[in-house]
Amino acid sequence: RKGETGTTVVFASSFSRTETTETGTEIEQDVPFLKAYTVFNTDQIAGLNGRFDDTAPGEDPMSRIGDAGRFFANTGALIRHGGSAAYYAAQRDYIQMPCLDAFRD
Structure with a gap:
């Protein structure tokens, strides 16, 4: 909607690039990069007609804590x-x- 302000998020990743040296040897290099995006909450966007509404039943908080615990343990x-x-x-x-x-x- 007009007048809404987005939030900047940054995506960090890398890609591999192969270069050939003067001696003909191929060297694979990891090239890191950052990409910035402006994002908006669904409440700030007109015309979505409920396509992104969270209608799923709420998850049990204790189950979420267990899932997070397993994630961090791994x-x-x-x-x-x-x-x-x-x-x-x-x-x-x-x-x-x-x-x-x-x-x-």
Whole structure:
């Protein structure tokens, strides 16, 4: 709709490119890239006629937590629990998570 403001999101990925050196050797290089897009919430767009409405029944919150727990366990990341803040400690390569009560939503 006219006057709505979108949000910028960034897509990060890479692609492989093969180059031939002066000696004739082929070298495959990974080329990283970023692509920015402006996105809008469906509430901001006229004419969708309900095509993207979320009509699925709400998922049980405990089941969502279990699914998220399995996802993070499969990443192999070291996750520590406790404290009052959520953060990633790059130098020691671990994720710190406070108690569930510390989160508003």
